[in-house]
Amino acid sequence: MDLIEKFKKYVGFDTTSSENVKNDKASTDSQYALSEELAKELTALGGQNVHVNRFGTVYGFFPGQLKRDPIALIAHIDTSPSASGKDIKPRLIKGYDGKDIELSKGITMKVADFPTLKDQKGDDLIVTDGTTLLGADDKAGIAIIMDLIDGFVSSETPHGPLEAVFSTDEEVGVGADHIDVKELKSKFGYTIDGGDIHYINVENFNAASMEVTINGRSIHPGSAKDKMINAINVGMEFHESLPRYMRPEDTENREGFYHILAFNGNEEKVHMEYIIRDHDLNRLHDKMEYAKLAGRRINDSFGQEVVEVKIVETYKNMKAEIDKHPEVIEKIEKIYKELGIAYHFEPIRGGTDGAVLTFRGFPCPNLPTGGFNCHGRFEYADVTQMKQIEKILAKLFIA
Numbered sequence: 001m002d003l004i005e006k007f008k009k010y011v012g013f014d015t016t017s018s019e020n021v022k023n024d025k026a027s028t029d030s031q032y033a034l035s036e037e038l039a040k041e042l043t044a045l046g047g048q049n050v051h052v053n054r055f056g057t058v059y060g061f062f063p064g065q066l067k068r069d070p071i072a073l074i075a076h077i078d079t080s081p082s083a084s085g086k087d088i089k090p091r092l093i094k095g096y097d098g099k100d101i102e103l104s105k106g107i108t109m110k111v112a113d114f115p116t117l118k119d120q121k122g123d124d125l126i127v128t129d130g131t132t133l134l135g136a137d138d139k140a141g142i143a144i145i146m147d148l149i150d151g152f153v154s155s156e157t158p159h160g161p162l163e164a165v166f167s168t169d170e171e172v173g174v175g176a177d178h179i180d181v182k183e184l185k186s187k188f189g190y191t192i193d194g195g196d197i198h199y200i201n202v203e204n205f206n207a208a209s210m211e212v213t214i215n216g217r218s219i220h221p222g223s224a225k226d227k228m229i230n231a232i233n234v235g236m237e238f239h240e241s242l243p244r245y246m247r248p249e250d251t252e253n254r255e256g257f258y259h260i261l262a263f264n265g266n267e268e269k270v271h272m273e274y275i276i277r278d279h280d281l282n283r284l285h286d287k288m289e290y291a292k293l294a295g296r297r298i299n300d301s302f303g304q305e306v307v308e309v310k311i312v313e314t315y316k317n318m319k320a321e322i323d324k325h326p327e328v329i330e331k332i333e334k335i336y337k338e339l340g341i342a343y344h345f346e347p348i349r350g351g352t353d354g355a356v357l358t359f360r361g362f363p364c365p366n367l368p369t370g371g372f373n374c375h376g377r378f379e380y381a382d383v384t385q386m387k388q389i390e391k392i393l394a395k396l397f398i399a
């Protein structure tokens with residue numbers, strides 16, 4: 001099986017995870033089918049200590065012939081619950097002509113909507129039929145790692161020790177919790193879970209989640225004057241008091257935001273949920289303080305505790321930790337330079353399993369997969385990039 005065949009095979013497994021995470025197993029049973037398959041393949045390739053833990057995370061160790069530090073390559077099995085991952089129909093387009101792509105009757109992926117396509121003229125792409133996601137996030141990562149190992153084994157290329165780790169439930173935020181760093185032989189690794197080949201991620205958001213409860217006072221509207229506290233109105237006032245242009249739809253690059261996820265309730269009680277993000281930890285703290293201040297000022301205006309603001313920090317930017325281990329990035333930069341592939345460091349506007357692992361003392365930047373438009377029906381994989389990424393990774397172990 002070549003890289004494309006492997007990718008198509010993995011995409012055939014429905015591994016959609018669920019926000020309904022569990023403490024003792026994966027969020028969805030369907031993920032285990034691919035875990036078992038990958039374990040079988042790793043065993044067939046001669047992997048040592050191949051096993052699947054109770055969360056469905058797969059381990060395999062390939063000691064190789066060269067004496068050097070082991071390196072872990074990590075990818076995730078699950079796909080995002082944001083779009084269907086069932087009955088995916090991957091289609092290979094050889095030598096993409098640079099024009100709009102008709103995915104199926106009436107569903108077209110337009111270059112105008114997805115300008116990354118402009119750079120991919122001439123590449124081989126794999127697309128969906130426009131009704132499901134593709135699962136390049138992160139089965140492109142898995143296929144690249146499996147094909148790399150397969151290549152080492154079948155060509156008998158002497159290589160350094162490689163540890164493959166395939167996690168579950170990454171998309172629902174607990175993938176790293178399903179990986180036991182103490183069990184790894186490596187002291188560092190890379191998640192293969194990015195996008196375009198030219199972007200390396202060593203930076204992610206600092207993150208907090210905020211719950212706002214508005215305790216109103218409901219009274220018959222006919223006699224409400226100076227008595228009613230309408231929780232809906234107060235909730236809207238609180239929301240409006242947050243900086244108008246610090247929203248995901250108005251920010252990019254290193255600009256942080258407040259993002260409202262839910263606004264539920266009635267005039268008596270309102271519950272609001274937000275996430276707050278910023279690459280700079282001080283600026284995240286400023287945003288948290290500002291939201292609390294808005295709550296206090298509204299309470300001052302009523303002379304009572306109408307607004308309750310609860311904020312917890314959820315994950316941190318890995319940059320400061322990665323900077324303590326410059327060799328982890330230098331290795332990759334050296335390979336890009338040797339291969340003559342341009343690269344940029346792109347701050348991720350999200351988190352990664354690698355960020356969580358980095359804070360557990362296991363530096364773990366994120367490398368590309370060649371996948372684009374993830375979590376939706378227009379997801380596609382650039383196979384030409386996937387092959388190049390495999391070459392980049394190979395050099396980590398043989399150069």
Ligand SMILES: [Zn+2]
Nearest residue numbers: 076137138193
């Ligand atoms: Zn991913």
